[in-house]
Amino acid sequence: MRTLTTLGLLIAAFSSLFYFLDSHLEKFYIFEPAHLHALSKKAIALYGNDTTAVVNHIVSDLHANYPAHVNLDEEWMFNNAGGAMGARYNNRLYIIHASVTEYVIIFGSAVGTEGHSGRHTADDYFIILKGTELAYKPGPGSYQPEVYPQGSMHHMKRGEVKQYKMDEACFALEYARGWIPPMLFFGYADTFTSTLDFSTLWRTTYVTGREMLGNLANMKL
Structure with missing residues (x-):
C-alpha cells in the first residue's frame, strides 16, 4: 500500500x-520560424539552386547569432523514419541544433523519398531549400495534395499527421519546437523493423545526445 x-x-x-x-x-x-523562413528565402535569392551555398549562408548566419547553440561539425548520416529514406545532410554539418525543446537540421534526399510524417510532440516547420515537397492529409473532400515549392514553409502542428513525398532531389531546413526526445522513437523504429542499420542508429544517438547535453550545459532546455 x-x-x-x-x-x-x-x-x-x-x-x-x-x-x-x-x-x-x-x-x-x-529560434523563430519567421526568422528561419526569411533567412532561407534570402539565401535562395542569393544562391538559387546552389544548395551548398544556401545551407552555408544559413548556418553562418545562425552561428553568428547563436554561437553557443549551433553545431559547426561536418556530420551527415542516413535517416529512415516512417518508411522514408533520406539523408539529413549539409556540406558543413548535419545537426545544426538539438536540445530538449528544439532542433534545426537539414533534411532531404538527392534521389527522392516518400513516407509517413509521424505524429509528434512538437510543431514542425519544413522550409524547402531545393525541389518540391508534396503532402497529403486525409479528410472529407480531400483529394488534392498540398504543394510546397522552393522557398515555401510547410507547418505541421503538434499531433498532426500526413503523408509526404519529395520527388527527385529535395532538401529542406527543418525546425521543430516542442518536446524533442519523444520524437526520437519514431526515428529509431525503422532500424528495428527494416534496415537493421545499427551503426547509423548509434551515430544518430551519439550526435543528438551530445548536442542536447551540450545545450543543457549552456543553460538551454
Missing part, C-alpha cells in the same frame, strides 16, 4: 511538473 501511495505521489508530481513546463515552453525557444 505504501509503495502504491509513493508511486501515486511521484506520478502526480511528475504530471504537475510536465504540465507546468508544457505551458511555458515558449520561454525555452531561441
Whole structure:
C-alpha cells in the first residue's frame, strides 16, 4: 500500500511538473520560424539552386547569432523514419541544433523519398531549400495534395499527421519546437523493423545526445 501511495505521489508530481513546463515552453525557444523562413528565402535569392551555398549562408548566419547553440561539425548520416529514406545532410554539418525543446537540421534526399510524417510532440516547420515537397492529409473532400515549392514553409502542428513525398532531389531546413526526445522513437523504429542499420542508429544517438547535453550545459532546455 505504501509503495502504491509513493508511486501515486511521484506520478502526480511528475504530471504537475510536465504540465507546468508544457505551458511555458515558449520561454525555452531561441529560434523563430519567421526568422528561419526569411533567412532561407534570402539565401535562395542569393544562391538559387546552389544548395551548398544556401545551407552555408544559413548556418553562418545562425552561428553568428547563436554561437553557443549551433553545431559547426561536418556530420551527415542516413535517416529512415516512417518508411522514408533520406539523408539529413549539409556540406558543413548535419545537426545544426538539438536540445530538449528544439532542433534545426537539414533534411532531404538527392534521389527522392516518400513516407509517413509521424505524429509528434512538437510543431514542425519544413522550409524547402531545393525541389518540391508534396503532402497529403486525409479528410472529407480531400483529394488534392498540398504543394510546397522552393522557398515555401510547410507547418505541421503538434499531433498532426500526413503523408509526404519529395520527388527527385529535395532538401529542406527543418525546425521543430516542442518536446524533442519523444520524437526520437519514431526515428529509431525503422532500424528495428527494416534496415537493421545499427551503426547509423548509434551515430544518430551519439550526435543528438551530445548536442542536447551540450545545450543543457549552456543553460538551454
